[in-house]
Amino acid sequence: MDTERILQVENLSKTYGKASNKTEALRGITFDVLKGEFLGIMGASGSGKTTLLNCIATMTTPSSGRIILHGQDLSKFHGTQLSDYRGREIGYLFQEFELLDNMTARENIVLPLSLHGITEKKAESKIQDIASKLEITDVLDKFPSQMSGGQKQRTAAARALISNPDIVLADEPTGALDSQNSKTLMDKLAEINWELDKTIMLVTHDANAASYCTRILFIQDGKLFHEIRRNTKTESTADFYERIVTVMAQLGGGSANVL
Amino acid sequence: MFFKQVYRNAAKNRKGNGLFFGSLVIAIVAFYTLLSLGEQDVMRFLATIEGDAVHKLMLLLPAVYILSLFFVFFLVYFACKYQTDNRRKEFGMYLMLGMKRSRLFSMLFGETLWNSLLSLLVGLPAALFLTEIISLVTVKLVGLGIIGHHFTLSPGAILWTIGGYILVQLLSLIILCISLAHTEPAELLHSDSVKTQLEMSNTKSTISFILGVVLLLFAYYLGLFHLMDLNYATPLLLFSGIVGTFLLYRGLGEVLGKRIRRKRPGAKGLATFTGRQLQENVLHQYSTLAISSLLLLLALSCVSYGISLGHGNARETRSTDFSVFGNEQEIHHLLDEKEIRDIVKTSYPIYLSRTDAKINTDELAKTLREVERGGNIAEYLSCERVISEGSYNDLMQAMGKKKLELSEGQTALFSSMNDGYTFSTLDSALKKGVSIKINGTNYSLLSKLCHDNIVADRAITLSTALIVPDELFSKLATEPDPFCTNITLKDEIINQMGLMQAIQKMDSILSKTGLKYDSYLSGIGRNLFYTVSASYLTIYLGILFLLIANTVIGLKYLIWQRQNKHRYLTLLMLGTGIRELCDSVKKQITVFFSLVLGVAAISSVAAVCSMFSGLTRLPAETSIHTVTTYALIVLTVFIIIEIIYIKIVTRTACREIYSLETEERRDAT
Numbered sequence: 007m008d009t010e011r012i013l014q015v016e017n018l019s020k021t022y023g024k025a026s027n028k029t030e031a032l033r034g035i036t037f038d039v040l041k042g043e044f045l046g047i048m049g050a051s052g053s054g055k056t057t058l059l060n061c062i063a064t065m066t067t068p069s070s071g072r073i074i075l076h077g078q079d080l081s082k083f084h085g086t087q088l089s090d091y092r093g094r095e096i097g098y099l100f101q102e103f104e105l106l107d108n109m110t111a112r113e114n115i116v117l118p119l120s121l122h123g124i125t126e127k128k129a130e131s132k133i134q135d136i137a138s139k140l141e142i143t144d145v146l147d148k149f150p151s152q153m154s155g156g157q158k159q160r161t162a163a164a165r166a167l168i169s170n171p172d173i174v175l176a177d178e179p180t181g182a183l184d185s186q187n188s189k190t191l192m193d194k195l196a197e198i199n200w201e202l203d204k205t206i207m208l209v210t211h212d213a214n215a216a217s218y219c220t221r222i223l224f225i226q227d228g229k230l231f232h233e234i235r236r237n238t239k240t241e242s243t244a245d246f247y248e249r250i251v252t253v254m255a256q257l258g259g260g261s262a263n264v265l
Numbered sequence: 266m267f268f269k270q271v272y273r274n275a276a277k278n279r280k281g282n283g284l285f286f287g288s289l290v291i292a293i294v295a296f297y298t299l300l301s302l303g304e305q306d307v308m309r310f311l312a313t314i315e316g317d318a319v320h321k322l323m324l325l326l327p328a329v330y331i332l333s334l335f336f337v338f339f340l341v342y343f344a345c346k347y348q349t350d351n352r353r354k355e356f357g358m359y360l361m362l363g364m365k366r367s368r369l370f371s372m373l374f375g376e377t378l379w380n381s382l383l384s385l386l387v388g389l390p391a392a393l394f395l396t397e398i399i400s401l402v403t404v405k406l407v408g409l410g411i412i413g414h415h416f417t418l419s420p421g422a423i424l425w426t427i428g429g430y431i432l433v434q435l436l437s438l439i440i441l442c443i444s445l446a447h448t449e450p451a452e453l454l455h456s457d458s459v460k461t462q463l464e465m466s467n468t469k470s471t472i473s474f475i476l477g478v479v480l481l482l483f484a485y486y487l488g489l490f491h492l493m494d495l496n497y498a499t500p501l502l503l504f505s506g507i508v509g510t511f512l513l514y515r516g517l518g519e520v521l522g523k524r525i526r527r528k529r530p531g532a533k534g535l536a537t538f539t540g541r542q543l544q545e546n547v548l549h550q551y552s553t554l555a556i557s558s559l560l561l562l563l564a565l566s567c568v569s570y571g572i573s574l575g576h577g578n579a580r581e582t583r584s585t586d587f588s589v590f591g592n593e594q595e596i597h598h599l600l601d602e603k604e605i606r607d608i609v610k611t612s613y614p615i616y617l618s619r620t621d622a623k624i625n626t627d628e629l630a631k632t633l634r635e636v637e638r639g640g641n642i643a644e645y646l647s648c649e650r651v652i653s654e655g656s657y658n659d660l661m662q663a664m665g666k667k668k669l670e671l672s673e674g675q676t677a678l679f680s681s682m683n684d685g686y687t688f689s690t691l692d693s694a695l696k697k698g699v700s701i702k703i704n705g706t707n708y709s710l711l712s713k714l715c716h717d718n719i720v721a722d723r724a725i726t727l728s729t730a731l732i733v734p735d736e737l738f739s740k741l742a743t744e745p746d747p748f749c750t751n752i753t754l755k756d757e758i759i760n761q762m763g764l765m766q767a768i769q770k771m772d773s774i775l776s777k778t779g780l781k782y783d784s785y786l787s788g789i790g791r792n793l794f795y796t797v798s799a800s801y802l803t804i805y806l807g808i809l810f811l812l813i814a815n816t817v818i819g820l821k822y823l824i825w826q827r828q829n830k831h832r833y834l835t836l837l838m839l840g841t842g843i844r845e846l847c848d849s850v851k852k853q854i855t856v857f858f859s860l861v862l863g864v865a866a867i868s869s870v871a872a873v874c875s876m877f878s879g880l881t882r883l884p885a886e887t888s889i890h891t892v893t894t895y896a897l898i899v900l901t902v903f904i905i906i907e908i909i910y911i912k913i914v915t916r917t918a919c920r921e922i923y924s925l926e927t928e929e930r931r932d933a934t
Binding site for chain 2: 020063065085086089090091092093094098100104105107108113116117118120121122123124125126127130135152
């Protein structure tokens with residue numbers, strides 16, 4: 007249904023360099039993201055998946071094509087509108103957490119809200135809710151240097167979710183975590199996606215992390231070349247993982263191509 | 266290829282670090298101005314009349330020069346560190362590409378030498394221009410038309426400036442290269458890591474802060490009330506002042522932390538972030554803050570001291586132009602000569618003599634003890650000389666001042682000690698109404714102190730003497746002949762030729778007669794010498810301290826901001842606008858500078874007050890009010906300079922923030 011579409015990417019291209027030095031990172035990608043979807047983007051290094059995420063996050067400007075969020079073209083955003091989009095409508099989860107190391111977890115989480123004029127006092131119940139959901143209540147008054155990697159990434163997730171964004175963009179969020187912390191984080195993200203109907207777009211190399219998604223887009227050389235969906239009712243994450251690995255092996259030459 | 270790279274890197278360094286380059290140019294100007302002091306008109310003039318003193322001052326210059334080098338070294342070291350820290354990744358890359366460390370260091374030395382050469386090319390002409398302006402202004406101000414103005418170039422000063430300047434540059438670079446030589450390429454390539462957030466325990470920090478405040482207050486108390494009375498006050502003051510400043514800044518981080526926690530629930534925008542940035546800066550750099558604050562305190566004290574002292578000496582009044590000693594008839598004969606009659610307005614004998622009379626000053630001493638800090642003067646009070654009222658009135662008349670009118674049974678107290686302390690103490694005691702006994706007879710003392718110098722040269726001082734009616738003088742004096750004859754030159758001659766040239770003309774006539782005489786010229790010379798040596802050197806050091814303190818604070822902030830640029834990138838991603846980031850940076854820089862200047866300003870008010878009330882004595886008629894006014898003017902000028910520095914640092918910091926937006930987009934690819 008058209009009303010369920012939260013994000014539309016239309017014929018998106020991104021080119022770096024000029025003339026003979028030209029590199030095409032994205033070559034006319036088109037897809038939609040539906041509300042409440044947990045979308046994965048996978049592909050080999052240099053395939054353009056991070057460029058795609060960065061275009062959606064407005065970190066980089068596409069060469070052509072459109073990105074439409076709730077019917078609004080992102081390329082038209084400037085100044086305050088751009089800041090509002092970044093701070094309110096998207097939540098971003100970085101591979102290296104990117105917490106401000108001189109601020110406590112609580113201060114980091116509340117930052118996107120205070121940037122838009124909402125005080126910690128007003129947001130207190132929201133902070134507590136999200137912190138308990140992500141199991142970081144006991145580290146709220148600690149500095150990042152006093153936390154484990156998993157706690158840091160969950161704090162970053164809380165920061166990404168606090169302003170109730172329409173979509174959460176996660177760029178290799180498990181990249182700097184061990185397997186146990188990766189699993190905890192992905193469990194929490196899946197829970198949030200499921201319970202809160204939160205749309206998540208995840209870029210990853212990791213088939214394990216991707217197995218939590220409901221749909222995966224495979225990108226190669228800047229083009230969308232395959233898509234798989236998980237039947238959430240009948241297919242477990244383990245089964246979906248097998249399918250992902252098979253597709254990766256069949257289509258890209260296995261992990262050698264992915265890594 | 267190598268030289269091309271050196272040239273390009275040096276140009277990049279200058280562009281990216283205008284603040285440092287500008288400070289280096291000012292350092293060169295300061296070096297040359299100091300070293301060429303002997304060649305300046307005012308000093309060449311002084312050397313003709315106060316040769317010994319000028320020689321002594323010149324001997325002192327190398328010490329001041331070495332002290333300046335020492336401080337400039339810190340400035341250069343921090344600036345070089347700022348530049349090399351910014352280029353660590355680049356150095357790591359060079360090493361990974363196979364560049365030898367020796368070649369890397371040669372490249373750095375080449376860049377430093379090239380930039381030194383350029384700053385010298387800018388700084389030396391600026392210094393020459395400035396010294397010429399100083400010479401011209403001084404000549405104009407003190408009316409030294411006699412020697413005229415010559416363009417002066419001091420090759421020695423140029424050589425020492427170049428030598429000293431290059432020496433500190435190379436020395437700083439050697440120290441930095443030693444540390445770079447021990448750093449692995451991997452460490453260089455990942456240089457953005459910053460110290461982890463560490464907080465001292467609350468109790469420790471609070472104790473440190475409170476102890477710092479208490480020690481500083483104790484230092485102010487010692488400086489203001491006990492500097493003169495206690496022998497151990499000075500070392501104790503220095504200790505409590507310095508340790509207090511360090512402890513205060515050490516504990517300040519936690520005080521800021523508490524404030525952030527208190528304000529946080531209602532904070533909006535980047536308020537908490539700005540606060541945390543400041544807190545972290547204070548926590549990690551408390552020693553830099555303390556040193557800079559102490560340097561600013563030195564700068565404020567030096568400059569206000571120098572200006573007040575210069576002002577005090579410049580105020581010395583001209584009582585007479587010449588005092589000729591010798592036989593009365595010989596002097597009369599001389600004054601009859603036409604050449605002299607044409608330029609002399611008035612001449613009169615000064616009757617000043619020792620006395621054998623018993624002068625009892627017990628009541629005066631008692632009153633002095635009741636006056637604040639009068640005990641010292643009371644202890645050494647004695648009146649062994651008398652001056653006739655008639656001669657003092659002749660002096661008053663020549664100066665165009667009101668004559669003394671001593672009534673029956675009244676005398677006046679005279680003192681030519683021209684420091685404010687003696688003057689104000691004696692004057693306050695006299696205002697209370699005091700009398701003395703001469704040979705058992707009671708005489709009341711005039712309620713104001715007479716202090717106009719009775720001879721042309723201030724070198725002859727009388728700590729205390731009595732001005733008595735002429736009749737009484739003839740009874741008390743053991744030497745009935747005049748002490749000297751004072752000569753005042755005609756106003757029209759002075760107006761026509763200028764005071765200095767008129768005095769020189771008379772001087773040349775008197776020098777031929779073989780008579781002993783003193784002239785106002787030597788007084789002027791001494792006056793100028795004090796003004797130049799004390800004011801010039803203290804102001805010079807003050808400006809140097811100010812320059813170094815500000816550059817160090819500015820550079821430290823910029824180094825730290827660059828180390829933490831990833832935070833600004835994250836904030837951009839979280840939807841913070843560039844303008845908001847710049848506002849936060851502005852606030853951080855303003856508060857960072859204010860934290861340093863605030864403590865320095867409070868300490869300097871106490872320091873200036875204690876300097877003039879305790880350590881040194883002010884010239885006559887220079888009140889503490891004047892000194893405070895000067896200190897406030899200096900403080901205002903300093904605040905303006907601080908604002909300029911804040912603006913420069915803010916502009917550099919904001920430029921870096923703006924460049925992050927581009928970097929963000931570039932990195933995102």
